[in-house]
Amino acid sequence: MKMLHNTTIITTTIAVVAIIITSTPVFSQESGDDLHTKSFGLGIGFPSNSQALQAQIGLGIGSFPEYEGSDDYAAIVLPLINIRQQGSYFIKGASINTNDGLGSAGLTFLHFSYSEESRHRMQIVMGPLIRAYGKRDENASNVLKGLGDIDRSIGIGGFIEFTAGDWLANLSLSPQDVGNENDGTLATFDIAYTASINDGLKLSTGLSTSWADDDYMQGYFGVTDDQAIQSGLSGFDSKSGFKDVGLQVKASYSVSPRWSLEGQVGYWRLLNDAADSPIVKDEGSADQVRGLVGLSYHY
Numbered sequence: 001m002k003m004l005h006n007t008t009i010i011t012t013t014i015a016v017v018a019i020i021i022t023s024t025p026v027f028s029q030e031s032g033d034d035l036h037t038k039s040f041g042l043g044i045g046f047p048s049n050s051q052a053l054q055a056q057i058g059l060g061i062g063s064f065p066e067y068e069g070s071d072d073y074a075a076i077v078l079p080l081i082n083i084r085q086q087g088s089y090f091i092k093g094a095s096i097n098t099n100d101g102l103g104s105a106g107l108t109f110l111h112f113s114y115s116e117e118s119r120h121r122m123q124i125v126m127g128p129l130i131r132a133y134g135k136r137d138e139n140a141s142n143v144l145k146g147l148g149d150i151d152r153s154i155g156i157g158g159f160i161e162f163t164a165g166d167w168l169a170n171l172s173l174s175p176q177d178v179g180n181e182n183d184g185t186l187a188t189f190d191i192a193y194t195a196s197i198n199d200g201l202k203l204s205t206g207l208s209t210s211w212a213d214d215d216y217m218q219g220y221f222g223v224t225d226d227q228a229i230q231s232g233l234s235g236f237d238s239k240s241g242f243k244d245v246g247l248q249v250k251a252s253y254s255v256s257p258r259w260s261l262e263g264q265v266g267y268w269r270l271l272n273d274a275a276d277s278p279i280v281k282d283e284g285s286a287d288q289v290r291g292l293v294g295l296s297y298h299y
Contacts, residue, residue: 041113056082060262060294062096066141068220068288069270069280080262080296087111087125096248096264096290099188099210101176104131106159126160133176136220143283146231150219153177157185166194178219186243187211200254209245212274217241221277234282238273244288245269258298265291 058080066072081093081103091105108125115121136150157174169191178184192206212220222238223231248266255261268288269275275286 038116039114041111043111044109053083053085054298055084056080056260056296056298058262058294058296060264060292062264062290062292064096064098064290065284065288067136067144067279067284068098069274069277069284069286070141070143071285072141078292078294080294087123096266096292097190097208097246098290099186099208099244101131101133104129104172104174106130108161122162122164124160124162127158129157129159129172129174131155131157131172131174131176143233143279144231146229146233147223147227147279151177153183155183168192168194176216178216182215182219184216184219185213186216202252204250206248206250207246208248208268210243212240212243214238214240217243217273221274221279223278233278236273236276236278238277241272243274244271246288252296260296260298262294262296263292265289 060078060080062076062078063073064076066074078094081091083091087108089105089107091103092100093103094100106129107127109127111123111125113121113123131154133153133155135152136144138144138147138149153176155174155176157172159170159172161171162169169189171187171189173185173187175183175185188208188210190206190208192204194202194204196202217238217240220238221236223233223236225235227233228235246266246268248264251263253261266289268290270280270286270288274280280286
């Protein structure tokens, strides 16, 4: 596995960690009368009122395209992991949104919150993000033969997350290996709404999109002259831009106080040069459907 080296990001991350370790959180609050109580907080470090740990661990099986842009599908077994202490940190496993990689971990160090009468609460948090990405093997599909492998990698970036009631929005940025000794950068944006249908059923619907730089787009969707000779595909120079847009629905049904059935299904449309790439336009499809079912344990 390749660890991506970005001096600026790493230096910033070390400084952030040092601030978190050595700083005392600073929060301010302002209140009105008893009928119209309002409060806000701003701080660095872990807030003293961090919520209890929430953890979900399980296993799922899903149907995914053989590569991003393929119209052939394969079954994949995935760990279902979601560990979060609101206002402190989170650890997430893979999902049907492959832009999130195999897993990620974030540390929240800058907080802003606002609440009114203890019913309407808004919170913004941000911090460093570590994300793991899987490999793309040229032997995974006949279409990829001659394009070379893209190795597994770990990228260090950052995120900002906004929550308001049942709404959540997240913007993240992280580098990853894209082959040919290059590191590309992918930025993702997600917004989701979660509703409790009854005591046992929760539904979440979300929209997502991603933007990628030149190196990322060329690594995953471009075809160099040498690759064209080896693969038989047409040469293609892929440029930066929005890569995809997607819609997904997630459901969680509690079968006991600790166990729940999980389901996810989503549709993504590849955009711009990702859709025009020979591995998509000529040999695959810009329409990508993914889904999984699984069982998870909560504690």
